[in-house]
Amino acid sequence: xxxxxxxxxxxxxxxxxxxxxxxxxxxxxxxxxxxxxxxxxxxxxxxxxxxxxxxxxxxxxxxxxxxxxxxxxxxxxxxxxxxxxxxxxxxxxxxxxxxxxxxxxxxxxxxxxxxxxxxxxxxxxxxxxxxxxxxxxxxxxxxxxxxxxxxxxxxxxxxxxxxxxxxxxxxxxxxxxxxxxxxxxxxxxxxxxxxxxxxxxxxxxxxx
Numbered sequence: 001x002x003x004x005x006x007x008x009x010x011x012x013x014x015x016x017x018x019x020x021x022x023x024x025x026x027x028x029x030x031x032x033x034x035x036x037x038x039x040x041x042x043x044x045x046x047x048x049x050x051x052x053x054x055x056x057x058x059x060x061x062x063x064x065x066x067x068x069x070x071x072x073x074x075x076x077x078x079x080x081x082x083x084x085x086x087x088x089x090x091x092x093x094x095x096x097x098x099x100x101x102x103x104x105x106x107x108x109x110x111x112x113x114x115x116x117x118x119x120x121x122x123x124x125x126x127x128x129x130x131x132x133x134x135x136x137x138x139x140x141x142x143x144x145x146x147x148x149x150x151x152x153x154x155x156x157x158x159x160x161x162x163x164x165x166x167x168x169x170x171x172x173x174x175x176x177x178x179x180x181x182x183x184x185x186x187x188x189x190x191x192x193x194x195x196x197x198x199x200x201x202x203x204x205x206x207x208x
Contacts, residue, residue: 001026001106002121003197004114007128008170009078009158010135010142012181012189016128017110019190024108024197028059029101031111031118032081034094036072037063039080048089053097073143075154082158085112086165112162115173124200126193127172129180132156 003020005013014030021028034053041051041063054062060069071077084090098118102109109118115125130138136152145151162170172178177196181189 001123001201002102002119003108004119004122004125004173004176005108005110005128006112006115006126006170006172006176008112008130008135008162009155010139011128011130012138012186013110013128015186016126016189016193017108020193020197021108023194024106026106026108027101029055029098029107029109030059031094031098031109031114033061033069033072034097035081035085035090036077037061037068038090038094039077039084040068040071042084043080048093053094055101075143075151078158079154082161086161086167088167091167112170113168115176116171117168120173124197125173125176126196127176127178128189129178130182132159134182 003017003026005017005020007013014032017030018028020026037053038048038051042048046064050064052062052064056062056067060067061072062068095113095118098109098111098114101107102119109122111118115122115127132152132155136148136155139155140146140148140151159170179189179192184192
């Protein structure tokens with residue numbers, strides 16, 4: 001079974017995806033970190049064809065064999081990853097890798113084009129929504145940042161770039177379930193998504 005979770009920056013995709021993967025025993029894949037790893041490699045002067053991204057069994061991200069997991073969460077790499085994602089050759093490389101990771105597996109994959117491009121055949125597609133101000137506060141709490149205006153400005157800039165890019169713009173799949181998380185706790189969002197997965201599994205377990 002494949003579960004696709006999409007949405008803008010700091011909408012809660014990673015927290016929800018990790019919770020669902022743990023709940024049902026599925027593999028969890030954070031595609032945003034793959035783009036950040038590519039951006040890091042490009043910053044280091046590597047050419048795209050010199051960059052190899054892999055994920056180990058502990059969900060650690062390796063850049064040419066080096067564990068760079070702890071380096072990937074920063075405002076600088078957030079913006080650099082968004083810029084890298086508009087490059088057709090970068091998207092082709094990573095979409096192919098993401099599809100390879102998911103092939104033949106029960107998986108929860110989160111990102112910005114999972115339900116529309118990477119796993120359009122996913123049995124469950126969830127699209128998370130929240131106001132930029134709500135997401136900025138979440139990002140501040142996550143990274144222990146204190147400057148709300150700067151964080152909000154970065155969120156809005158990322159939204160603009162992701163929604164207007166020519167290649168796989170940020171949009172929900174036609175059959176995605178939209179969840180607005182502004183007034184919901186993480187626990188409420190997880191419970192709602194868990195119920196969706198259980199309902200699907202119960203409805204299909206006896207289908208021959």
